[in-house]
Amino acid sequence: MKKLIGAALICAMTASLISGCTPSDVGTVEPSETAKWMSGRPQDDFYYYANRDKLDNAEFEYGSVYAADAFDDSLIVERLENIVKDVAAGSGYEKGSEEYIIQTAYNTFISYDFDSEPVPEDLQNVIDEVMNAKTADELIMTDAKLYRDFGISGFFTLSASEDVYISGRRILTFYPFVSMCDVSFDSLADGNSALSGLVSDTRVYMQTLGYDVDTSSEYGKKLANLVLSVYGASGSKTAQDSYDVTDTIILSGDELNSIFTNVDIQEYFKAIGFDPNFCDRFGCYNKDQLICMNSLMVEDKLDALKALEIHKIYSSYMRFIAPSYDSLAGYVYDSYKPIEELAVNEIISNLKNETDPLYVERYYSKETDDALRSMCDDIREGYRALISDATWLTEPTRKGLIEKLDNIVYVTGTDLKRHDTSKYAGIGGNFYEFYMGYTRVGIADNIASLSQPVDRYGVEMKMQTVNACYSATQNNITITVAIAGDSFFDVNGDYYTNLGNLGATIAHEMGHAFDSNCIVFDQNGVYNPEWIADEDMDALLERNEKAVRYFEDNFTVFGIYHVDGELTLGENFADLSGMECIVTLAHSNEDLEKIFKSYAASYCRMSVDVVIIGQLSSDVHSPEVIRVNAILSTTGCFYDVYDVQEGDGMYIPPENRISRWH
Ligand SMILES: [Zn+2]
Incomplete structure (x- = not known):
């Protein structure tokens, strides 16, 4: 079970309350919820307060439904393009190595005649075999x-x-x-x-x-x-x-x-x-x-x-079949881009296993990994304190949860290994032959994996994607290289700013270990609903119900659309759990301010209205503005730092606030 975070990015979601409003509205309307958002005060709408410059100056590019994203992931694509171009222009690669495969793919793609190559023989043979079957x-x-041979299910x-x-x-x-x-x-x-x-x-x-x-x-x-x-x-x-x-x-x-x-x-x-x-x-x-x-x-x-x-x-194989039949012309995309550009796109799209180790080698260092793991350990200590203090849990359950916490392992860029070159050394020929040779190694690996044990340190997620996830069956957290850099984590930057950003994401993922879906997996990743005492499970479920009401009753987009508290429960609680954890690591109000601002900035995104409305019914994550404001509105120390008072937009009466651990 992968819990993919949405951290403002690829698997993404939505939202901003700002769509359709401009600051000039303020003053022309009666004091209302709208006026509170637009006041620019942290006590009224922290999301807007922290992201004001970006949101006010946001411009939607033609055709785009998002603007003002916390992170522009075209940077990753640009880096990958450069990696492929550099490798294609290089020489002297070991046969079967990642570079060898990228270069072979590039050269064979450019020289393949996608307009007139006949249907490859083995493909034609298997088509005939299908049609000739008698039983x-x-x-x-x-x-x-x-x-086995074509990767077709x-x-x-x-x-x-x-x-x-x-x-x-x-x-x-x-x-x-x-x-x-x-x-x-x-x-x-x-x-x-x-x-x-x-x-x-x-x-x-x-x-x-x-x-x-x-x-x-x-x-x-x-x-x-x-x-x-x-x-x-x-x-x-x-x-x-x-x-x-x-x-x-x-x-x-x-x-x-x-x-x-x-x-x-x-x-x-x-x-x-x-x-x-x-x-x-x-x-x-x-x-x-x-x-x-x-x-x-x-x-x-x-x-x-x-x-x-x-x-x-x-x-699956249309581009190799279509050249032989005029009637299939409409099934292949006719691009007018230069063939070199198409070759680069092909490799970025289909050879991620090859570009990934090169991405790690260029954009990840031991220094970053050490700092990242050290922050992960701090977060683990934050959870230890929260769980130890959760006296509403029975002693055996608390002990079990601590064991599960201690057993979590991190999977990072350093766990990604280069492949065995001998498996790929023989592939070549024209682009189709290269493509099939390459594909078949991957299929054979999957078939052979059936009898091999699962490696808890195995990298299941591409290091070039901006993401992190928790696996209940592995009890591990994967943190990609793409999220362990750039605006998410600066190895030379401020600790609390990092903690509010990537730290909050990691704490969110660690929180999934204890959510109602994953808690049925014990400290060894074994599905075992019995390991949590009934009374503790009841206590957790009671908190779930309160959380559903908290989100549904108090938070809307455009003032009318409520979030679906049930749908978003797991993610909302992971967000809350993460925030409750990282604030325990702060020593001063100044540290907390950095955490809150960095957290809000990491969720900056403006979406067109229709996207926000659509995602309310389908996305397991709440809209960004709610991920920020709803979480902080129930975080006790946030009230202290900003002196939030009754009447402020962020204020929720104490009896209506919720907590994961307290
Ligand atoms: Zn999550």
């Missing part, structure tokens, strides 16, 4: 080949992933379908119109294989019916976020075999190359979908299954 058993073996969304219930082990998991062939199940809840695109695309694809219009249309309709069947079997869960990691059902090998009566599922795993010793226990999110897929694996549905595979192959 479902034959077709599922081709599906195994598509998985056809009939299942299958992956070697962590076993939620046996810490450190991996398990083959059937992830749920929330879409099929680009048709999202959510869209089907509103009607079948999304299927018409699927039918027409499939018709076009089948025509390239020599079928007439009517037959091709039939394939499309049969595929649409197949998608509807799986959607119909899915129950109410149609979106990714309706599934939680603890929804994983474990199936034994025998149970899985008894679901798959129409095909030999164990032969399928063997054909892909999964270690048979690890094919006796499976993770599954939606058993009814598997039962449905089995019911479709019959001769009668063969055309629909073939159309599914063809759709997947064409979608």
Whole structure:
């Protein structure tokens, strides 16, 4: 379970109360909530107070829905572009190294003829194999080949992933379908119109294989019916976020075999190359979908299954297939940018594993890592004090939480290792051959990983993305290189300014270890709801309820739209937990001021109104302005530092304030 922070950035969200208001409004209206925001006093609207210059001068670039962001992440893209260009121009790289791969990708991409290269032979062969299958058993073996050699998930969304219930082990998991062939199940809840695109695309694809219009249309309709069947079997869960990691059902090998009566599922795993010793226990999110897929694996549905595979192959490899068919011209993006620029974009988009170690080497130092880890340790001490003082918890639970706290490990840029060059030394040829060779190493690694233990220090998140996350099953916090620098963390800068910024994010992530989703994982990352005493769980849930009311009753955007307290509960509490932690590390009001200002600045962002309104219903994070003001309005020392009084915009009566730990 990854808790991704939204820290003003990529996975992002929203908001500012400022949209639509200008300071000149003040004075022309009766004293109101609006006037309080615009007063510019920290006691009325701290978010605006701390970000006033940026927000007042914000300009939306044409086409952009955000402005005045705390951090401009085009800086990261620019750095990556420079890395790729430098490597492409260099020489003398070890075969199979990251630089070798980037340079090979660059050169082969530039010389590949995307306008007239014929369909690559192995791709054409597998397309023919799909269409020539006589039985479902034959077709599922081709599906195994598509998985193993082309990285295509056809009939299942299958992956070697962590076993939620046996810490450190991996398990083959059937992830749920929330879409099929680009048709999202959510869209089907509103009607079948999304299927018409699927039918027409499939018709076009089948025509390239020599079928007439009517037959091709039939394939499309049969595929649409197949998608509807799986959607119909899915129950109410149609979106990714309706599934939680603890929804994983474990199936034994025998149970899985008894679901798959129409095909030999164990032969399928063997054909892909999964270690048979690890094919006796499976993770599954939606058993009814598997039962449905089995019911479709019959001769009668063969055309629909073939159309599914063809759709997947064409979608994944369109740029290599389209040059051979005029009818596919509309499916590839015609760019007029110079080919060199396109090659750089290709590498930045698809070879992140190669650019990532180079990014770390250029933009991360031991000095930064030492300072970062030292701040993480301080935050851990802050939590130790909070938990130790939480006398409302029973003694065994407090002891357990401290153990869990002590067992948290940090994963940073220093944990990212370069890869084994021998695996990549043989790849080359033209761009397609390079691309397939490279892709196949990645797939083989995933297949082989099934029998390998999970490394708690393994880097799961790209170090070039601005993010941090907590993993409940690993009990670790990943802090990327991109967030451990620039405006988030200055190794030579002020400690409390750093603490209010990246420190607050890390404290937020550490807070997730104890939120109501993750607390059911014990100190070793094992799913174990029993390890917290019932009375402590009840106490935590009672606080949850109060927090839902606090956010819903007191905070709105545009004065009318309330945040969804349930939806945002986990993130709101992580924010609050983080703030309660970092303020314990301050020694003076001056330290606290730095923390508060830096915290508010880290969430600076102006969004267009429609984005804010849309995200209120879908984002698990509250809008930025609420992440700042709601948290500080319930932070006791904030009242002391700024002498907030009844009547001020930030004032909440003491009896309505909430706390995570106090
Ligand atoms: Zn979070």
